[in-house]
Amino acid sequence: MIEELIRTVSATDDDAIEGLRAIADAEPERLTPYLGTLLDRDVLWPGTLYRAADAEVVRRVVERVDGGRTPDRLDQLLVILAHSGHPLAESALRRWSTQPPAGADRLHVDALSYARVGGWTVGPDGRRRDLCGDVAYEWVMRAGPRRADVATCPWCASPRWTAADLHTADPAVGAALAHTGWSGRLVIETCHFCACYTTLYSRVTPAGDTAWWTGNARPVHLGSVEAEDPPALVPVPGAARRSPYQASAWERGGSTLGGRPDWIQDAEHPDCPGCGEPMDYLGLVGGADLDEYGEGAYYLHLHRPCGFAAVTYQQS
Known part of the structure; x- marks a missing residue:
């Protein structure tokens, strides 16, 4: 062949x-x-x-x-x-x-x-740093809990979406996040709507705390928007991928924890707002896995030393 x-x-x-x-x-x-x-x-x-x-x-x-x-x-x-x-x-x-x-x-x-x-960079100390992991796992969508006390987006008032709820005690999570140095629980909440227009940062801790970063800047082109419910699904780790390169931003079942991103547009590792260094890549949640007519993909990032997570979005 x-x-x-x-x-x-x-x-x-x-x-x-x-x-x-x-x-x-x-x-x-x-x-x-x-x-x-x-x-x-x-x-x-x-x-x-x-x-x-x-x-x-x-x-x-x-x-x-x-x-x-x-x-x-x-x-x-x-x-x-x-x-x-x-x-x-x-x-x-x-x-x-x-x-x-x-x-x-x-x-x-x-x-x-x-x-x-x-998927790598050279840090201020002159040493190479890998931004991506070498192992990957399917990210399977499961129904998430509906909470009455969930925080809302300060811009559109939509309830925030839990894009990830992970703990390194799970061997798959520990392996997928090994390159980040993270240990403990990691919860990443974001606005599923506004993340489509700008990189959204949050502060995170190994205890599972997550908070909207006050430095997030509302895009001027966002316009007037109404609140809408986030996806009713939360990704959970599934089977190991054969290769770290098998994420798909296009196909159902392509959501992947760890490994390497399938960029729809140019490679986009956001800079940490705390120190300016590029953030580590965590995984991809494809729109096709969130909704029957979904498109595009959410990309999750982390910078452990500064305690920042980020969510970016790309579509064709």
Whole structure:
């Protein structure tokens, strides 16, 4: 199957690329022997195909950037390196952040900022920090309790939605949140409506406390809105995913705790309002799992040192 896809693939062959993308999500290492051929054929997108790139392929991509032969493809080459997460890629991105390669003047951010696309970053101490976990679990929707005393959104007066209620005593939760350093209960409440318009932050504690952050700013384009009930569902951990890349923002059953996000738009790891560092990714709740006609996806984030959680939303 892979051989046939590789034989027919080209940068404009959507069917073959989608077939390879599915393999990269489920078993990325199966593509490793073929990535050199994809590079030869100038198939540089999506960069997720190169998640399991070996040192030789990464070296070739770095040499292509350094050679400046295709500055118009620099964005795609940097995305490939970010997704590979390889030490050679990390070294190159660090170098290019101070010594920009040809074509860098066309980018919106410096080279090292591309690391976030691959789910990692370099902290103020100069050390690499992974923003995502390496294990993932299905997030199954269950009916949540209806409470009369639930807090409401200060902007639209909608009852707040419990987007997550987790405890690291659960082995699945502990594994999925290991990269965050969190220990204890984690409750994330948000406004399911207003989160569609802006990043909403909350203060959280390991005791399960959650509070609306007073620094949240109401979007000027939100307009006049009426209160509406939040989803009557709360996600609970289910079976382990085969791969950390199997979240789906589009399909029913795609909601996932841990692992890597399936971004609908560009990668979006919000900055912690306490310290400015990018927040860790926790999981994805797909609109298709919340409502029969739901769309888009909610992305949950956490920064343990400062005690902040965040909810972002994307749709096509």
